[in-house]
Each structure stands twice: as structure tokens, then as C-alpha cells.
Amino acid sequence: xxxxxxxxxxxxxxxxxxxxxxxxxxxxxxxxxxxxxxxxxxxxxxxxxxxxxxxxxxxxxxxxxxxxxxxxxxxxxxxxxxxxxxxxxxxxxxxxxxxxxxxxxxxxxxxxxxxxxxxxxxxxxxxxxxxxxxxxxxxxxxxxxxxxxxxxxxxxxxxxxxxxxxxxxxxxxxxxxxxxxxxxxxxxxxxxxxxxxxxxxxxxxxxxxxxxxxxxxxxxxxxxxxxxxxxxxxxxxxxxxxxxxxxxxxxxxxxxxxxxxxxxxxxxxxxxxxxxxxxxxxxxxxxxxxxxxxxxxxxxxxxxxxxxxxxxxxxxxxxxxxxxxxxxxxxxxxxxxxxxxxxxxxxxxxxxxxxxxxxxxxxxxxxxxxxxxxxxxxxxxxxxxxxx
Amino acid sequence: xxxxxxxxxxxxxxxxxxxxxxxxxxxxxxxxxxxxxxxxxxxxxxxxxxxxxxxxxxxxxxxxxxxxxxxxxxxxxxxxxxxxxxxxxxxxxxxxxxxxxxxxxxxxxxxxxxxxxxxxxxxxxxxxxxxxxxxxxxxxxxxxxxxxxxxxxxxxxxxxxxxxxxxxxxxxxxxxxxxxxxxxxxxxxxxxxxxxxxxxxxxxxxxxxxxxxxxxxxxxxxxxxxxxxxxxxxxxxxxxxxxxxxxxxxxxxxxxxxxxxxxxxxxxxxxxxxxxxxxxxxxxxxxxxxxxxxxxxxxxxxxxxxxxxxxxxxxxxxxxxxxxxxxxxxxxxxxxxxxxxxxxx
Numbered sequence: 001x002x003x004x005x006x007x008x009x010x011x012x013x014x015x016x017x018x019x020x021x022x023x024x025x026x027x028x029x030x031x032x033x034x035x036x037x038x039x040x041x042x043x044x045x046x047x048x049x050x051x052x053x054x055x056x057x058x059x060x061x062x063x064x065x066x067x068x069x070x071x072x073x074x075x076x077x078x079x080x081x082x083x084x085x086x087x088x089x090x091x092x093x094x095x096x097x098x099x100x101x102x103x104x105x106x107x108x109x110x111x112x113x114x115x116x117x118x119x120x121x122x123x124x125x126x127x128x129x130x131x132x133x134x135x136x137x138x139x140x141x142x143x144x145x146x147x148x149x150x151x152x153x154x155x156x157x158x159x160x161x162x163x164x165x166x167x168x169x170x171x172x173x174x175x176x177x178x179x180x181x182x183x184x185x186x187x188x189x190x191x192x193x194x195x196x197x198x199x200x201x202x203x204x205x206x207x208x209x210x211x212x213x214x215x216x217x218x219x220x221x222x223x224x225x226x227x228x229x230x231x232x233x234x235x236x237x238x239x240x241x242x243x244x245x246x247x248x249x250x251x252x253x254x255x256x257x258x259x260x261x262x263x264x265x266x267x268x269x270x271x272x273x274x275x276x277x278x279x280x281x282x283x284x285x286x287x288x289x290x291x292x293x294x295x296x297x298x299x300x301x302x303x304x305x306x307x308x309x310x311x312x313x314x315x316x317x318x319x320x321x322x323x324x325x326x327x328x329x330x331x332x333x334x335x336x337x338x339x340x341x342x343x344x345x346x347x348x349x350x351x352x353x354x355x356x357x358x359x360x361x362x363x364x365x366x367x368x369x370x371x372x373x374x375x376x377x378x379x380x381x382x383x384x385x386x387x388x
Numbered sequence: 389x390x391x392x393x394x395x396x397x398x399x400x401x402x403x404x405x406x407x408x409x410x411x412x413x414x415x416x417x418x419x420x421x422x423x424x425x426x427x428x429x430x431x432x433x434x435x436x437x438x439x440x441x442x443x444x445x446x447x448x449x450x451x452x453x454x455x456x457x458x459x460x461x462x463x464x465x466x467x468x469x470x471x472x473x474x475x476x477x478x479x480x481x482x483x484x485x486x487x488x489x490x491x492x493x494x495x496x497x498x499x500x501x502x503x504x505x506x507x508x509x510x511x512x513x514x515x516x517x518x519x520x521x522x523x524x525x526x527x528x529x530x531x532x533x534x535x536x537x538x539x540x541x542x543x544x545x546x547x548x549x550x551x552x553x554x555x556x557x558x559x560x561x562x563x564x565x566x567x568x569x570x571x572x573x574x575x576x577x578x579x580x581x582x583x584x585x586x587x588x589x590x591x592x593x594x595x596x597x598x599x600x601x602x603x604x605x606x607x608x609x610x611x612x613x614x615x616x617x618x619x620x621x622x623x624x625x626x627x628x629x630x631x632x633x634x635x636x637x638x639x640x641x642x643x644x645x646x647x648x649x650x651x652x653x654x655x656x657x658x659x660x661x662x663x664x665x666x667x668x669x670x671x672x673x674x675x676x677x678x679x680x681x682x683x684x685x686x687x688x689x690x691x692x693x694x695x696x697x698x699x700x701x702x703x704x705x706x707x708x709x710x711x712x713x714x715x716x717x718x719x720x721x722x723x724x725x726x727x728x729x730x731x732x733x
Binding site for chain 1: 389390392393394397455602606609610617618620621622623626627629630631633634635637638639641642644645647648649660663666667712715716718719722723726
């Protein structure tokens with residue numbers, strides 16, 4: 001047992017901070033707040049040149065050969081500087097699935113561009129009537145010679161309008177239900193018949209509805225066996241659940257602490273001396289510490305080749321939502337001021353976190369789905385959802 | 389960053405897990421009530437060297453650290469072992485720091501049970517007046533802080549067990565005399581360090597308790613049927629157990645980190661020990677409460693084991709501190725203490 005931060009983490013963090021100081025510009029952060037795309041092509045390419053898009057891949061594959069802990073330190077530092085990384089981070093979920101289960105030719109065609117920061121892959125799982133029931137997929141794919149003809153509609157496809165490919169879940173066996181008869185396709189987003197419609201959110205993020213009308217996709221872009229897409233999906237979903245989510249709660253704590261040290265009450269005393277403020281900050285610090293430790297646990301078990309389960313993905317976002325509210329209670333009306341107002345406090349962080357946090361307990365598996373997985377896999381309780 | 393236990397640490401854990409599985413069965417836990425002390429089990433605990441695990445080898449211990457003590461405390465908690473563990477283990481380390489060789493030898497050899505008085509002792513006569521001692525009904529000596537001195541107080545001839553929720557061997561001592569073990573610049577810091585160790589060990593015991601309470605609840609939810617299916621199928625039953633499990637895992641890591649930090653003298657060790665206490669206390673209560681609740685009426689009966697866990701989940705935290713008040717300790721350590729001038733306002 002040793003919780004000492006290794007020297008290489010400090011080195012990587014310093015490198016990432018230096019990198020961010022150069023490449024994450026104020027204009028880039030502002031553009032992200034205005035567009036909500038989660039994507040900056042110049043940042044991606046700069047990261048790609050250092051092997052930082054796929055930091056755990058070997059250098060030969062265009063990565064940086066980092067271990068999961070080092071990669072976590074790296075990404076945290078870039079995110080903390082405000083760099084938009086949703087697009088490049090999400091891309092790694094299908095990229096890793098392709099790396100594990102794609103054909104050699106597909107890997108050659110796609111993965112070098114991913115690692116170099118030139119290629120973005122969005123996730124086409126959720127449908128308007130699907131949500132957490134991801135296998136209720138209705139988007140149809142029909143084999144036609146060397147091609148697949150795709151028809152259907154996907155929901156919440158974040159950065160689809162900026163992506164090169166969509167990692168698309170389709171139903172290839174019309175007789176099938178649930179998790180059977182599915183095929184995974186990597187659909188080039190410039191294929192005729194794809195139409196993307198913006199969906200605005202309350203959380204400074206844009207997402208999309210994507211329509212697929214008679215979209216022809218070469219069989220070259222199939223991942224895994226036809227009708228056996230479940231195996232590919234399962235690997236990709238587990239990769240998403242077994243991650244340490246970006247620990248935004250740590251940044252919320254820093255913003256709240258910084259406010260408490262600077263703000264004063266009517267009598268000129270620092271808010272940091274107020275017992276109610278101290279109690280809340282202490283509790284927030286505990287939850288941030290536990291979130292971070294559960295994140296380390298993910299990296300540690302990942303290194304051992306064990307499956308950590310969605311513990312961190314459940315605890316972190318739940319705590320983050322709770323604190324995004326309680327910190328506003330504590331700070332008061334000035335916490336409500338938006339980032340682009342001249343009176344913004346802490347750069348509008350409190351308003352931003354409140355708007356943004358609630359989505360974190362939904363994407364990547366809603367808390368209810370994650371609790372069910374833990375109950376079934378770790379506690380051995382019966383499955384609660386009907387099995388189809 | 390290494391989150392794995394060493395082979396030696398795994399061996400410590402397995403040794404005590406095995407001992408308590410055999411010698412701290414629910415029957416033995418029940419028969420030790422209301423005193424909460426099983427002399428035969430205590431002999432085993434002494435014989436395996438539990439008290440000296442973190443005492444230096446030249447002082448008669450095994451030379452390991454706080455983490456090894458915490459691993460033992462976790463197993464105490466898992467089986468609700470009726471032995472006075474956290475305070476006696478911290479007291480042994482404190483005796484070693486004071487150079488109280490003779491008393492330490494008596495404690496490690498099992499000739500005397502030496503525990504800790506949590507609150508500072510009063511000056512002059514009636515040194516322990518007013519203090520409800522966690523192990524007062526079984527300890528022969530308690531060690532405490534009086535001004536700038538570490539003192540030892542011997543058990544008076546008449547001691548009355550104060551019957552209590554957690555079946556803890558609590559009692560008050562009315563004793564005038566105290567022997568000074570150490571004086572000078574060291575004692576205040578040493579005693580504060582001992583209290584931080586108690587924080588971590590109480591937290592570890594509560595995490596072990598939580599882990600077993602969750603397992604008892606899950607086992608019941610797998611078997612018990614209502615409306616034709618196992619109740620664990622219902623998400624209102626299953627999901628709070630999943631939340632408790634995740635909190636327990638996080639709490640265990642927090643205990644381990646705090647143990648490591650105290651042992652290696654990290655500046656955030658004291659802060660982490662208070663964090664671990666608060667988080668473990670809340671986690672253990674929630675776990676035991678939900679687990680008892682899903683037993684329905686049976687959970688309320690004396691016959692089911694979960695009530696043993698539920699009562700201790702509360703009592704084992706309360707004997708040390710109010711978790712909410714401990715948040716002020718966390719704040720003092722994480723954000724700097726309030727100056728006295730500010731405190732007066």
C-alpha cells in the first residue's frame with residue numbers, strides 16, 4: 001500500500017500543464033462554452049502529435065505507452081485547464097473496441113487517424129424510445145451484396161456534426177429482439193442519407209438527433225460478426241462504465257474553497273470561518289477524496305486485468321450532482337450569475353456545474369442501470385429488468 | 389501508487405479473519421452480551437500479537453504499522469468480535485512512545501488490559517470524573533492526557549457496567565490518583581496521534597461491520613420471497629444495497645489511505661483520519677439500517693443477526709465522536725484552524 005504520488009505523475013502533469021498553457025487558449029474555452037461541441041480540432045491534433053489522444057497505446061500505434069494511472073493524470077490536467085476533450089475521449093471507446101475486435105484492414109484504415117487526433121468517432125447507441133434500454137434498438141441494417149443499407153434514427157449523438165464516423169448499433173436480424181441479432185457498423189459520416197439535427201441542452205452542451213435514410217455502408221466497416229454485435233457492444237459499454245469519470249467534483253471543491261477564502265460576510269469575516277461553510281466544505285472534500293480513490297481503484301484493477309465494476313461511475317456523478325446544488329446553497333445569489341456576465345463569480349463555475357452535473361448520472365449508463373449491474377454482478381441479486 | 393496489500397498484510401488479515409470466523413460466531417457474540425467481552429477470545433487475540441502489531445520490535449511488538457492494525461480492526465468489525473480492540477491497540481502504541489516499558493509489557497502479554505481515556509483528564513482529584521470510558525468495565529488501566537502529561541490510571545475496586553446500546557464494556561471510574569508516564573513537549577502531540585489512530589481503527593471496524601451487514605442483507609434478499617419472487621429482484625431493495633457497497637469500497641480505500649498517511653507521517657494524515665471516521669460512520673449506519681429494514685419484521689427480532697450489526701453501527705461511532713461535529717475537525721485540518729479571535733464571534 002503506497003499512496004505516494006509517483007515522480008512520473010508529477011512529470012506528466014507538469015508536461016500536460018505546460019502543453020495546456022500553450023494550446024488551450026482563452027478563445028478555445030470560450031468557443032466551447034458558446035458551441036458546446038466538446039471538440040477542438042487544433043487541440044486534438046496537438047495532443048495527437050504527442051501520442052496523447054490514445055495515451056495508453058504503444059508508441060508504434062501512435063500512443064504514448066502510458067499506464068492507466070499516468071493517462072488519468074494527463075487527461076485530468078488537460079480537462080482542468082478547460083480543454084474540450086469530450087470528442088477525443090469518447091472516440092477512444094469505439095477505437096478500443098475496433099482495436100480489440102475489428103478486422104486488420106479496418107484497424108489499419110481508422111486507428112492511425114484516431115491516434116493522430118485527426119479522426120473523431122461518435123456513439124450511435126441511443127434511440128428516441130431506447131434510452132437505458134440500449135438493446136431496444138430499431139435502426140435497421142440490411143445486407144445487400146458487399147454493403148449494408150441502414151435506416152433509422154439515433155438520439156443524443158453528441159458531436160455527430162463534427163465526427164468522421166459513427167459507431168452505430170443496428171438490428172440486422174428483423175426477427176430478433178433485445179440483445180440478439182445486432183450488428184455494429186462504423187459509418188462514415190459523409191455518407192449520403194445522413195442528416196444531423198442539433199439538440200440544445202441546458203448544460204452548455206450541444207447534442208444531436210441523427211437520421212439515417214437508405215445509408216449505404218460497405219461491409220468493410222462491420223465490427224465483429226454480423227448479428228453478433230452484442231459482444232462488441234458489451235465490451236464498449238463495459239469500457240465506458242469501468243472508467244474513472246472526469247472528476248469534476250474536485251474542480252467544484254477548488255472553486256468553492258477559493259470562493260470561501262476570498263468572500264466575506266457582512267462584518268468582513270472570511271466565509272471560510274463560518275461553521276456552516278466549513279461543515280459543507282469538509283463534507284465536499286470527503287466526497288471528492290472518495291471519488292478520487294474509487295478512480296484510482298479503477299486504474300489499479302484495470303492494470304491487473306480485472307474488471308472494477310461501475311463503482312466510480314456511480315459514486316462520482318451522484319456526489320457531483322448533490323454538491324453542484326449544495327455549493328450554490330452555500331454561496332448564495334452570486335453563485336447564480338452566468339459565466340458570460342461581467343459579475344460572474346469564480347468564472348461562473350457554480351452556475352456551470354449546476355447546469356452540467358445532472359447529465360453525468362445519465363450518460364455512460366444511468367445510475368439506476370449501474371446500481372442494477374452492481375446488485376447483480378457483485379451482490380448476486382436476481383436480475384430486475386425483464387430479459388428479452 | 390500501489391493499492392495492493394503486501395503478502396505479509398494479506399497474511400495478517402487472513403489470520404484474524406480465520407480467528408474471528410471460528411471464535412467470534414454470532415452465538416459467542418450474543419453470549420458475551422451485555423458486557424461485550426469474551427475472555428477466551430481476548431486470550432487468542434493477545435496470543436496472536438494483535439495489540440503489538442504496530443509496536444516497534446525492540447519494544448516487544450511486531451514492528452508493522454497503522455495499516456496492519458486497521459486490517460485487524462476491519463476483521464473485528466466484520467464479526468463484531470467482543471474484544472476491546474481500537475483503544476487498546478492505540479494505547480499500546482502510546483505506551484511505547486512514552487517509553488512505559490513495564491506497562492506496555494503487561495499489556496502485550498495480556499496481564500493487564502490497558503485502554504484509552506478519550507477526553508482530557510481533570511486536574512487534581514477525581515481525574516477521570518464524568519468520563520464514560522469505552523472499555524471501563526474490562527480495562528485494568530486507562531491512559532489519558534492531563535495537561536501536558538500522559539498519565540495512567542488504575543481501575544478502582546468497584547466498577548459498574550453501564551448497560552448500553554452497543555454492548556460495549558462501558559463504565560465510569562472515580563479515581564483520584566494517576567501515575568505520570570511522560571511529561572514535557574511530547575505528550576500532547578503523542579496523545580493527538582493516538583486519537584487519530586483510534587479514528588482510523590474505529591473507521592476500519594465500521595467498514596468491516598458495513599461489509600458484513602451488506603452481505604447479510606444481500607443473502608436475505610436472494611432467498612426471501614415476496615409476491616412470488618426473491619425480494620432482491622425489486623430495485624427498491626437492491627439499489628440501496630448497491631449504494632452501500634460502493635460507499636463501503638470507497639470508505640475502505642479512505643481508511644487504508646489514512647492508515648498509510650499516519651504511518652508515513654504525511655501532512656494530510658490527521659485530516660484523512662477524521663475524514664475516514666466520518667465517512668465510515670455514515671456508511672456503516674446506512675448499510676446496517678437498510679439491511680435490517682429489508683428483513684422486514686424479522687430484522688427487528690433479537691433472533692436475527694442483523695440487529696447486532698445495527699446497534700453497533702451506531703454505538704461504535706458514538707463512543708468516539710459525533711460524526712457531524714468531526715466535520716469541523718476535518719475542516720480545521722484541511723482548511724486551517726479557526727483563530728480564537730474569529731471563534732469568539
